[in-house]
Amino acid sequence: MLTLVLLVASACTVVLARPSLNYLEEPYATESTQAGSEEVRSAAIKRLLAVFGMDDPPAAVTHRRKQPPQYMLDLYNTVADVDGVTKDPYLLEGNTVRSFFDKLRSEQVEFRFNLSTVARTEKILTAELHLFKLRPQATLMFNRHHFYQVSVYQLLDTTKTNTTQMRKLLSSRLIPVHSNGWEVFTITQAVRSWMVDEGNNLGLHVVVQTLGGSHMDLKLIRFASGRNHHQSKQPMLVLFTDDGQRRSTTLESADPDTQVTAILAQSPMAAPTSSRSARSLDHLAEEEGVSMPCRRLPLYVDFDEIGWSGWIVSPRGYNAYHCKGSCPFPLGQNMRPTNHATVQSIINALKLIKSIETPCCVPDKLFSINLLYFDDDENVVLKQYNDMVAGSCGCH
Numbered sequence: 001m002l003t004l005v006l007l008v009a010s011a012c013t014v015v016l017a018r019p020s021l022n023y024l025e026e027p028y029a030t031e032s033t034q035a036g037s038e039e040v041r042s043a044a045i046k047r048l049l050a051v052f053g054m055d056d057p058p059a060a061v062t063h064r065r066k067q068p069p070q071y072m073l074d075l076y077n078t079v080a081d082v083d084g085v086t087k088d089p090y091l092l093e094g095n096t097v098r099s100f101f102d103k104l105r106s107e108q109v110e111f112r113f114n115l116s117t118v119a120r121t122e123k124i125l126t127a128e129l130h131l132f133k134l135r136p137q138a139t140l141m142f143n144r145h146h147f148y149q150v151s152v153y154q155l156l157d158t159t160k161t162n163t164t165q166m167r168k169l170l171s172s173r174l175i176p177v178h179s180n181g182w183e184v185f186t187i188t189q190a191v192r193s194w195m196v197d198e199g200n201n202l203g204l205h206v207v208v209q210t211l212g213g214s215h216m217d218l219k220l221i222r223f224a225s226g227r228n229h230h231q232s233k234q235p236m237l238v239l240f241t242d243d244g245q246r247r248s249t250t251l252e253s254a255d256p257d258t259q260v261t262a263i264l265a266q267s268p269m270a271a272p273t274s275s276r277s278a279r280s281l282d283h284l285a286e287e288e289g290v291s292m293p294c295r296r297l298p299l300y301v302d303f304d305e306i307g308w309s310g311w312i313v314s315p316r317g318y319n320a321y322h323c324k325g326s327c328p329f330p331l332g333q334n335m336r337p338t339n340h341a342t343v344q345s346i347i348n349a350l351k352l353i354k355s356i357e358t359p360c361c362v363p364d365k366l367f368s369i370n371l372l373y374f375d376d377d378e379n380v381v382l383k384q385y386n387d388m389v390a391g392s393c394g395c396h
């Protein structure tokens with residue numbers, strides 16, 4: 001059964017196969033799929049990880065004492081629906097958003113973030129420092145200043161630069177004394193320089209001044225620190241990047257995912273709660289010698305059953321759907337045939353040329369999904385993956 005499905009899948013894959021995707025370079029050998037379902041399972045999971053851009057699953061955060069930053073949860077809920085499917089593909093500029101907590105945990109308003117999990121190939125679009133401003137203490141209520149100036153500096157290594165300059169201004173802004181809540185500063189330049197040379201990363205320094213330029217008492221104007229305040233108010237760096245993997249949603253890119261999901265559908269880890277009835281319908285149809293026409297069926301990918309729920313925050317799984325059924329002559333418009341498929345089905349029906357099969361039932365519209373997960377360093381990452389959900393099926 002499994003082999004059969006694979007053969008069908010690969011027969012259809014040949015038609016649309018596109019080279020150059022790394023995880024496709026060695027195609028599934030049908031012999032190895034017969035060797036044992038454990039091997040198939042581990043090969044499939046490895047392949048699935050590759051689809052998610054990873055070699056190995058991140059070290060699972062077993063004790064989930066860590067709460068993902070509210071900002072990242074809100075961002076996820078803004079870009080994705082409950083199943084992780086992207087609501088609006090133009091909301092995010094890149095396809096990755098990473099959050100980092102301050103590692104310095106200093107008493108001073110100094111911060112350092114470890115960006116070692118950012119891939120060299122990632123294009124840095126924007127970097128933001130998020131600081132939580134605490135309510136002023138009562139003594140300040142009678143202060144004559146209504147605003148103060150907050151400046152964020154990048155600390156420089158004077159032995160490397162030719163100047164005696166110790167720091168570089170990144171961002172500066174007036175903030176009301178009585179405000180309370182998150183303040184965001186753009187620090188993209190600094191992060192770009194840290195990506196060029198990690199040794200440049202000496203951290204950030206925040207200076208608070210009156211409008212006249214004199215220093216203000218930091219006991220009065222306070223930002224939450226990772227050391228003394230609740231986790232939900234920790235200083236945070238938010239990095240918007242693009243890993244260049246955003247592929248256009250075209251027909252050609254449909255088949256790789258189909259291939260992986262074909263295996264998932266047949267292995268025990270798929271949770272075919274809703275597709276079970278569909279499958280038994282198929283079974284009935286097959287017994288009666290009738291093949292169901294090409295259509296979209298559910299295919300739930302359950303991250304818990306795959307063993308990934310330790311590091312994936314959201315979603316718990318998603319419906320990838322799959323396309324199944326025959327594409328016999330004559331192809332109606334509901335089959336969404338390409339002209340090519342129409343001609344192929346005619347050639348097949350007329351048996352003009354031997355060995356020309358009917359067209360394939362494949363996804364013809366694909367949607368992206370979003371994953372919110374913990375990386376190896378326990379940073380929370382939001383990443384968008386294209387072409388993960390079959391939006392509709394057609395004969396191609």
Ligand SMILES: *[C@@H]1O[C@H](CO)[C@@H](O)[C@H](O)[C@H]1NC(C)=O
Nearest residue numbers: 103114115116117201376377
């Ligand atoms: C950053 O984190 C990585 C992985 O956790 C670690 O190997 C590295 O030493 C850290 N770098 C600094 C400067 O702390």
Ligand SMILES: *[C@@H]1O[C@H](CO)[C@@H](O)[C@H](O)[C@H]1NC(C)=O
Nearest residue numbers: 157158159160161162163164
């Ligand atoms: C530093 O400055 C000196 C003289 O001003 C110059 O000769 C040298 O090339 C500079 N080094 C770098 C790394 O810019």
